[in-house]
Every structure is written in C-alpha cells, then in structure tokens.
Amino acid sequence: MLGREPRRGAELDRAAARAEVEKLSREYGLAVDPDDVVETLPVGIAQRVELLRELAREPAVLILDEPTAVLAPAEIDALFATVRALALRGTAVLIITHKLQEVVAHTSRITVMRAGKVVARLETAQTNVDAIARAMVGGELPELAARMETTPHPALAVRGLGAGESSLAVRDASFEVRGGEIVGVAGVEGNGQSALADAIAGVISYRGTIALGGITLPAGEPARRIARGIRTIPQDRRREALVLPWSIVENAALGDQRSPSLRRGATVDRKAARELAKRIVEGFDVRTPSVDTSVSELSGGNQQKVVVGRALAHDPKFLLVYQPTRGIDVGAAALVQSRLIEARNAGVAVLLISFELDEVLALSDRVIVMYRGAIVGTFERGSIDRARIGSLMAGAGLQTGPVVESA
Amino acid sequence: MIRGLWIGLGLAVVAAAAMLLAGANPLLGFWALFRGALGGERQISETLVQTTSLLFPSLAVAFAFRAGLFNIGAEGQLVIGGLAAGVIGARLDTSGLISIPILLVAGAAGGAVWGSIAGILRARFGGNEVIATLMLNIIAALLANYLVVGPLHSPGAAGAETAELPHSSWLPTLLPDTRLTVALLIALALAFVLRWVFDRTVFGYELRAAGDAPEAARRAGIDLAKTAFVAMALSGAMAGLGGATIVTGVLHRFNVSLSPGYGFIAIAVALVGDLDPLKIIIASFAFGILQSGALTMQALAHVPKDVVSFVEGLAIVALAARRFVAGRKQMTAVAQE
Numbered sequence: 065m066l067g068r069e070p071r072r073g074a075e076l077d078r079a080a081a082r083a084e085v086e087k088l089s090r091e092y093g094l095a096v097d098p099d100d101v102v103e104t105l106p107v108g109i110a111q112r113v114e115l116l117r118e119l120a121r122e123p124a125v126l127i128l129d130e131p132t133a134v135l136a137p138a139e140i141d142a143l144f145a146t147v148r149a150l151a152l153r154g155t156a157v158l159i160i161t162h163k164l165q166e167v168v169a170h171t172s173r174i175t176v177m178r179a180g181k182v183v184a185r186l187e188t189a190q191t192n193v194d195a196i197a198r199a200m201v202g203g204e205l206p207e208l209a210a211r212m213e214t215t216p217h218p219a220l221a222v223r224g225l226g227a228g229e230s231s232l233a234v235r236d237a238s239f240e241v242r243g244g245e246i247v248g249v250a251g252v253e254g255n256g257q258s259a260l261a262d263a264i265a266g267v268i269s270y271r272g273t274i275a276l277g278g279i280t281l282p283a284g285e286p287a288r289r290i291a292r293g294i295r296t297i298p299q300d301r302r303r304e305a306l307v308l309p310w311s312i313v314e315n316a317a318l319g320d321q322r323s324p325s326l327r328r329g330a331t332v333d334r335k336a337a338r339e340l341a342k343r344i345v346e347g348f349d350v351r352t353p354s355v356d357t358s359v360s361e362l363s364g365g366n367q368q369k370v371v372v373g374r375a376l377a378h379d380p381k382f383l384l385v386y387q388p389t390r391g392i393d394v395g396a397a398a399l400v401q402s403r404l405i406e407a408r409n410a411g412v413a414v415l416l417i418s419f420e421l422d423e424v425l426a427l428s429d430r431v432i433v434m435y436r437g438a439i440v441g442t443f444e445r446g447s448i449d450r451a452r453i454g455s456l457m458a459g460a461g462l463q464t465g466p467v468v469e470s471a
Numbered sequence: 472m473i474r475g476l477w478i479g480l481g482l483a484v485v486a487a488a489a490m491l492l493a494g495a496n497p498l499l500g501f502w503a504l505f506r507g508a509l510g511g512e513r514q515i516s517e518t519l520v521q522t523t524s525l526l527f528p529s530l531a532v533a534f535a536f537r538a539g540l541f542n543i544g545a546e547g548q549l550v551i552g553g554l555a556a557g558v559i560g561a562r563l564d565t566s567g568l569i570s571i572p573i574l575l576v577a578g579a580a581g582g583a584v585w586g587s588i589a590g591i592l593r594a595r596f597g598g599n600e601v602i603a604t605l606m607l608n609i610i611a612a613l614l615a616n617y618l619v620v621g622p623l624h625s626p627g628a629a630g631a632e633t634a635e636l637p638h639s640s641w642l643p644t645l646l647p648d649t650r651l652t653v654a655l656l657i658a659l660a661l662a663f664v665l666r667w668v669f670d671r672t673v674f675g676y677e678l679r680a681a682g683d684a685p686e687a688a689r690r691a692g693i694d695l696a697k698t699a700f701v702a703m704a705l706s707g708a709m710a711g712l713g714g715a716t717i718v719t720g721v722l723h724r725f726n727v728s729l730s731p732g733y734g735f736i737a738i739a740v741a742l743v744g745d746l747d748p749l750k751i752i753i754a755s756f757a758f759g760i761l762q763s764g765a766l767t768m769q770a771l772a773h774v775p776k777d778v779v780s781f782v783e784g785l786a787i788v789a790l791a792a793r794r795f796v797a798g799r800k801q802m803t804a805v806a807q808e
Binding site for chain 1: 671673674677679684686691692693694
C-alpha cells in the first residue's frame with residue numbers, strides 16, 4: 065500500500081488496506097498473505113507483492129524487469145493475462161526478460177540488446193525464438209554438451225531430512241544422487257528447496273542424515289564438507305558465493321583457501337590463486353579485462369561463470385547447484401549448463417535445484433518433484449511426463465502419495 | 472589517502488570556523504598548532520609520542536573493522552592493558568630485559584581479555600559488539616579506578632594511580648631527555664606485520680572474507696563465530712599493548728586518566744587511513760600533530776584546546792556515519808539483485 069495508503073483521518077486504515085490486498089490478490093491470481101512481513105518471504109513471493117503493488121496503481125507505463133524469473137508456471141500465465149488486460153486498457157508495457165518463449169508468446173514488438181547496444185528490432189509476429197537467440201548471441205547458440213554413458217556409483221545419500229521453518233521447511237526427504245548423474249529438483253520456489261540446499265551445504269541445522277560415499281556428514285561444518293569434495297553453487301551469487309569488492313584471483317581461492325594447493329604454510333599461495341583464476345577465466349570464457357578485476361564489475365553471467373568454474377576446479381565428488389542460470393544471458397546459461405553435463409560425464413554427482421522446469425528436464429537423469437517441503441514424485445529420464453510433473457508441482461500429489469515412475 | 476586529504480582539508484575549514492567562533496584568529500591558531508607540534512626537536516618527539524599512543528588503538532580498531540566488527544572499545548581495552556602493566560610493574564623489580572617484555576605481554580593480555588568479552592558475546596550469542604564494547608569502556612574506567620584506589624592501592628601513590636615503576640622497567644628512549652621510546656618502533660612494526668597478515672596470510676584472507684561478505688565466507692567454510700572471537704581478542708591485545716607502552720614509556724605508572732580518549736580518536740584515525748595499516752601510520756601522525764599542538768595553540772593563540780577535541784569528535788561522527796551509510800547501501804544493492 066506504500067504510496068497510496070488508505071486513511072481514516074490521519075490514521076492508516078489497516079482493515080481497508082488488508083481488504084484491498086486480498087481483492088487484488090484474487091483479481092490477479094497472485095496468492096499472498098496480507099499479514100506476512102516481506103523481509104521474511106522467499107524472493108518469489110516477495111516479487112508477487114511487488115507486482116501487486118504496481119498493478120494496483122493502474123499505471124500508464126509499466127516496466128517489468130525479469131518479472132517471471134521466480135514465478136511458477138501458473139503464476140506466469142496469470143501475470144501475463146493481467147499484463148495483457150492492462151495493455152488492452154491502454155497501458156504501455158515494457159518487459160525486460162531473458163526468457164525467449166515469453167517474449168514470443170506475449171509481446172507485440174521486440175528489441176534485442178547485446179553488450180548495452182540495440183542489435184535488432186523485430187515484430188513479434190514475424191520472428192521466432194531461434195532468430196531472437198541468434199541476435200542475442202550474435203551468431204549460433206552453442207549446443208549443449210552431449211550426455212555420455214556413465215556408470216553411476218553411490219555418492220550422496222539423504223535420509224529423512226527435515227530442516228527449515230514452517231512453510232519453507234523441507235520434510236522427511238530421502239533420495240540419492242549418484243556419481244555420474246544429475247538429479248533435478250522440480251518445484252515452485254518456496255517449497256523447501258532453500259532449506260534442502262542449506263542443509264546439504266551444512267549452513268543450517270537439520271534432522272535426518274546426509275552421507276557422502278557412505279560416511280555421514282556432521283551437521284553445521286561447511287569446512288569439512290568442502291574438504292570431503294562437496295561444492296555448492298548457491299542461490300544468491302552476489303551475497304553467498306562471491307566477495308564482490310574482491311578480484312577474480314581472490315575470489316577464485318574462496319572455499320579452498322586452506323587447501324594445500326592454494327597455500328604455502330600459513331600464507332596464501334598467490335601464484336597458485338592467480339593460475340587458478342586464469343584457468344577459470346579461460347576455461348569458462350569469463351569476459352573480463354583481467355583476473356585482477358573486481359568481480360563486482362562483471363556482469364551477472366560472468367560472475368556466475370567464476371562461481372561455477374571455482375566449484376568445478378578441484379574435482380568435486382558432489383555438486384549442489386541452485387538456480388545456476390538465474391538472471392544470466394543465454395550464452396552464459398548454455399555454457400554453465402554444458403559444464404554441468406560435462407561434470408556429470410566425468411563422474412560428479414550433481415543435484416540441480418531450479419525453478420525453471422525446462423532447465424530441470426533438459427539436464428536431469430532423474431527428476432524429483434518437491435511440493436510443500438516433501439518429495440511428491442520421482443521420474444527417471446526415460447519416463448518424464450511434463451504435464452504430470454507440472455501438476456505435481458502445483459500440489460496434485462498430496463492425495464495420492466509420492467509418485468515414482470521409472471524407465 | 473587522497474580522500475583522507477580532502478577530509479583533512481574539510482576538518483581544517485571547520486576548525487578555522489570554530490576558532491573564529493571562539494574569538495581567535497584561525498591563522499594564528501594553525502601557526503601555533505603546528506609550531507607546538509613540529510616547531511623543534513622536543514615538539515616533534517612529543518608529537519611522535521602522541522602518534523605512537525594513537526597508532527596502537529588505531530590498528531586495533533582497523534583490525535576488528537576488517538573482520539566486520541565495529542570495535543569502539545579500544546579505549547577500554549587500552550585502559551585495562553595499562554592497568555595490567557601498571558599493577559604488575561609496580562610490584563616487579565628486576566632487569567628490564569625480563570620485566571619490560573612481561574609488562575608488554577601483560578598489557579596485551581589484559582586488552583585481549585577485555586576485547587574477548589565482546590568477542591564471546593558476539594560469537595556465542597550474536598550480541599552486538601558496538602554496544603558491548605561501548606559499555607565495556609565505562610566498566611573498564613570504573614574498574615580501574617576502583618582497583619587502584621581500593622584493593623590494589625600502592626602505598627605512597629597519590630590519587631587514582633599506581634606507584635611509579637622501577638627505572639629498570641621504563642621503556643628505553645630513542646632520543647635522550649624525551650618521552651619518545653622504542654614503543655614507536657613496536658607500533659610501526661605492528662603496522663607492517665598487520666599489512667602482511669591481511670595481504671598474505673590465510674588467516675588474514677579469512678578475516679577479510681568474514682568482514683566483506685559474511686554469508687559467502689560462512690559457505691566457504693570460515694567459522695564466523697570463531698573469527699569474531701579471535702578478531703576481538705587480537706584487536707583488544709593491540710589496544711592493551713598500547714596502554715602498556717603508555718604506562719612503561721610515558722607515565723611510568725598507571726593513572727586512570729592515562730588516555731585523553733586515544734581509543735575513540737582511533738576510530739577516526741583508522742577510517743581516515745582506509746583501514747590500511749600503512750596509511751594509518753600517516754593518519755596517526757596527522758592526529759598526533761593535533762594532540763601535541765593543542766596546548767601550544769591555547770597558550771599562544773588563545774584558541775581553547777577543546778577545538779581539537781571538537782574537530783576530532785566531528786571526524787569520528789562523520790566518518791563512522793559515512794561507513795554505516797556505505798554499509799547499508801551495499802546491503803541494499805545486494806538485496807536488489
């Protein structure tokens with residue numbers, strides 16, 4: 065209600081405010097609880113609140129920057145229905161997004177930008193996803209790396225895992241991620257994925273056990289996990305993965321600062337850190353003037369390449385990946401995805417948590433579906449049923465119990 | 472450091488305005504200030520004494536700050552360090568080769584204990600170190616006063632102080648007939664060591680990571696609670712060592728008013744020096760000039776020496792506020808990603 069608070073005299077009319085939020089929420093199909101404190105909400109829900117606030121003002125011009133990055137498929141449909149209705153009523157809508165399907169499905173005209181310059185202006189009716197993608201990368205999109213035949217071996221085993229708080233908790237989750245396979249977690253944001261990832265990373269307390277190679281990991285010790293070969297690509301790369309003011313060299317060593325390969329006694333082996341940074345920059349095509357550049361000056365995609373490159377640099381046994389391509393350009397996203405597949409081919413056990421179903425389906429050997437903190441379905445690659453997974457993500461599995469489909 | 476010069480210039484303008492308000496001639500005031508601080512060998516050595524006394528707590532503040540901890544308790548840690556050195560020193564009559572190292576270590580240990588209290592509160596219970604260290608300053612002053620007047624009262628001591636240390640425990644002077652001692656060399660060496668720790672060691676790397684990006688540091692296996700504890704203890708040790716050098720090198724006894732607020736001025740010094748130990752040496756010298764020239768300024772130009780305290784206070788407020796705003800902006804920027 066910020067900016068247009070309903071009043072009763074000088075007082076804030078809380079009842080009216082709540083009623084209006086509820087009405088808007090119904091009208092636009094974006095579910096929010098009026099009494100939640102925004103700070104405590106997952107980013108997806110917080111964004112719904114933001115959207116509702118802007119929609120309520122019936123603006124003349126509406127600019128949406130990556131509006132669907134963290135929304136569920138049904139929410140995305142509802143959002144675009146709303147936006148279209150607004151456009152019909154005369155609102156000019158500008159959508160900034162990296163999701164090409166949305167661009168093609170919902171816009172009238174398209175402007176493609178690359179490296180800060182406009183490189184193409186297209187009429188939506190006369191173009192397609194491929195043409196836009198080519199304009200974006202300035203050539204052909206790189207193919208995803210090929211999936212090789214692997215012989216999966218036991219790696220990570222999660223048994224009866226419970227962690228996190230109330231509606232965002234993960235509850236009684238059991239699954240395995242074997243070396244040489246990618247297990248994808250499909251689900252709408254806010255269904256326990258954060259708690260699952262944080263428990264595996266060792267940064268929150270949990271019930272149940274997490275074991276790597278048959279050895280149960282003690283809780284709350286990220287350092288020991290790193291030493292055992294567990295690497296993570298966290299949700300929020302700017303806050304959880306990188307020290308923004310630091311150079312690529314200094315960031316390259318983070319997490320492995322105590323590893324013998326990166327130190328000489330009590331001092332940092334700066335030469336080794338520099339070599340590592342160079343290897344990451346070259347191997348992952350990080351666009352940067354130098355390895356001494358501060359990571360805060362890199363684009364989101366290049367920051368993410370540094371994070372992924374670092375995670376893969378020390379032959380991990382298990383890799384936890386959370387929204388690896390969120391908010392980065394298609395070229396960088398394709399590279400990151402290819403590197404995940406290559407890691408899998410090389411025998412790494414990969415757990416991929418993503419809110420983009422396409423990404424999960426494209427990369428995973430097995431898909432587990434999470435809803436309200438529980439695993440409600442498991443699908444092997446050969447038996448993946450997109451519609452079925454979509455409905456499980458929306459809560460259809462609650463009555464029937466977990467669904468297991470194998471090839 | 473360029474920014475430090477601008478800040479210095481700004482403060483000079485404010486100081487000039489304050490002198491005008493106090494009914495004095497600013498040009499005469501500055502002339503007297505610099506004459507008092509740099510006008511001769513005796514003045515310069517006294518300025519270096521002040522520089523030394525500022526450098527220890529300033530390095531302490533910077534060290535904690537690099538680890539993300541706002542230690543505003545350097546004053547209390549310095550007092551406790553001085554107390555430890557004074558109380559033990561008054562009872563220890565042996566060769567200086569033995570007693571001086573003991574007293575310096577005792578001072579550092581006293582400061583470390585005082586700093587660790589806030590460190591433990593932060594590490595174990597997530598307590599805010601700003602409030603804890605602020606309170607501990609007051610407790611330190613009262614505790615010191617109580618101990619030297621009461622239970623640890625030295626026979627023959629007048630007022631709230633210990634008896635004089637035996638000559639053998641006095642720090643050797645660098646120049647005859649001055650109060651300038653080897654403490655200056657210890658402080659300078661400490662600055663260089665800290666710079667090396669920050670730049671080269673794994674410990675320094677982890678400390679800076681914890682300060683610059685705590686969430687990333689935690690996920691990189693760095694124990695934030697342990698880091699906070701160690702950083703506060705070492706920070707306290709540096710301030711306490713400073714207190715011990717004042718006792719063994721300048722006053723030759725502990726006195727409850729051994730510090731005119733070095734631990735607070737240190738906050739401004741550390742921030743002017745960009746938290747870089749080597750720049751902090753220069754910043755300490757600049758503030759040392761203010762400290763040592765103030766009395767001359769009062770005597771010759773009739774500018775109240777409180778103008779110096781006023782300017783220093785302003786520097787603390789302005790720089791600390793700036794730091795907080797910058798911190799908030801950074802957090803907001805991260806939240807918006």
